[in-house]
Amino acid sequence: MEINKADKHTTHTEEHHVLSGDKALKLWLKGKNAWNAWMYANPNTDVSFEDVQFCLDNLATQYPQYFQEQIPLNGLELKTEKVICFDGFVFNGQVNFYHAKFKNPVSFNNAVFKGDVDFVKAVFLKDAHFSEVKFEQKAYFSEACFKTNVTFLNTTFSNSAVFDSASFCSNTDTAYHANFEHALFCENSTFSNAHFFGKTSFSHSLFDDRVHFHESCFSESAIFSNTTFKDNAFFTSSVFKKSIQFNSANFCKKIEFENIQFDDALDFKNAKFACRFFFKPKGVPKQGGLDFRNAKFHYGASLQGKFKFVPDLREINEDELIDLSTLIVEPSIIYNFNSDINKENAQRLSKLTELARKYGIRYQQTVRFNAQTLKIKKWIGCNPLKILAILSYSFISNYGQSIFRPFFFFVLSAVIFAQYTLSEAKPDKYAFNTSSAFTFLDKDIEKRLTWYDDMSDALNISIANALPFSSYLMKKSEKSKTALFKAPKSKNHTLFSYIHSSLTIFFAFLIALAYRNRYFRQKKMR
Secondary structure (H helix, E strand, C coil), rough: CCCCCCCCCCCCCCCCCEEEHHHHHHHCCHHHHHHHHHHHHCEEEEEECCCEEECCHHHHHCCCCHHCCCCCCCEEHHHHHHHHCCCCCCCECCCCCCCEECCCCCCCCCEEECEECCCCCCEEEEEECCCCCCCCCCCCCCCEEEEEECCCCCCEEEECEEEECEEEECCCCCCEEEEECCEEEEECECCCCCCCCCCEEEECCCCCCCCECCCCCCCCEEEEECCECCCECCCCCCCCCCCCEECCCEEEECCEEEEEECCCCECCCCCCCCCCHHHHHHHCCCCCCCEECEEEEEECEECCCEEECCCCCCCCCCCCEEEEECCCCCCCCCCCCCHHHHHHHHHHHHHHHHHHHHHCCCCCHHHHHHHHHHHHHCCCCEEEHHHHHHHHHHHHCCCCCCHHHHHHHHHHHHHEEEEEEHHCCCCCCCCCCCCHCCCCHHHCHHHHHHEEEEHHHHHHHHHHHHCCCHHHHHHHHHHHHHHHHHCCCCHHHHHHHHHHHHHHHHHHHHHHHHHHHHHHHHHCCC
């Protein structure tokens, strides 16, 4: 939009007028009726308030005749109300508020802008009201700065609305609101790189054309409840630092939440997606949540990324594939058998498992979701002994999934029992401690060779004790016992041999269980 910026007074061409400078300010100070009557008489008029400092104290000094108590401005006595009032003003042509500064509260309620309007780099130091305003052409608010509340309630943007890089600020200690409730955006709207420092609401708004929130930042909570997006909506690379509500929102075309960052809950309850929904966060969200309960996906959805919580897809209605093939969830377990969080996560994981099976998603993904479900369910209603058993099972075998862990403990127990057997057979030479275990590193060669022979016999005894069903090992064990023990074995050794045998059989069972689970996984993958 170009308005004659050099002319500071009313200029005339054959059919075009630009109202600016003192004449524009004086006409405005006369109030709504005088302004609208003049506009009616001069239909082809643009207005320029470029770089104007709207400070009522300064204007009262400059134009004292308009600030007498008996002369109200637009029904409000500025001397007492201190409001910059454009309520109900009609602007016929292009309007230029470029780089204007409003030092008092300003109100444009019910104003009509018939041409393009330029609020680029305008600064609103106090509350700004644009309720029920009609922007019939393009509205530019790029790089505008709203220091406190701003309201666009029931506002109509009949053409493009541009809020790129706008700042909806807050004071140092208090968060304020940006209110776009029930607003109508008829053409392309952009809020790219906009920063919403205070609470924001687009509730019940209607976007008839595409809307961009690319790289926008919401520092406080934002509400998009019951908002309708009839065309493409892009929230790519946006940042949500507080909770965002899209509950009961309607998405009619392409919707993207790619590379977004969020630190709190995203609520999509009862939302309707008449398009394929694509969601991929940037990094690993460690807190917050994704709630899609009762949402309707007519063309499926794709959830990607890694989460430290479980997305809630319970009671959704889906007509096509819900793609969870690259979704990774790692919820933390609350070690409290009465935890409601564990119960919620178990139900959510059960739903993910159900969807993975329903749509034939990679078998490993189904197994992973199911294992996580069982893992959390084991903590629901547990007593202390059961909790201890679960922790042991998890540590030793990763819930029956690991082969290496139980094999490691099998070997370790065999070595420990062999060392204990040596200390029992020849206590004068081998003590049951760490220094004795490292005899094989001794500088004395003869001592090392003797230890190798004795340890070989002790290992024969230990392995035979671990695998008592092998007759060959049992025969070797008897020979080794005769070579090692010059005196009868102690009762302690017999007791520990029973304990060792039980543990190694248990470890062998876990190894077999892990092989069995791996076999069935590979079989189903074929």
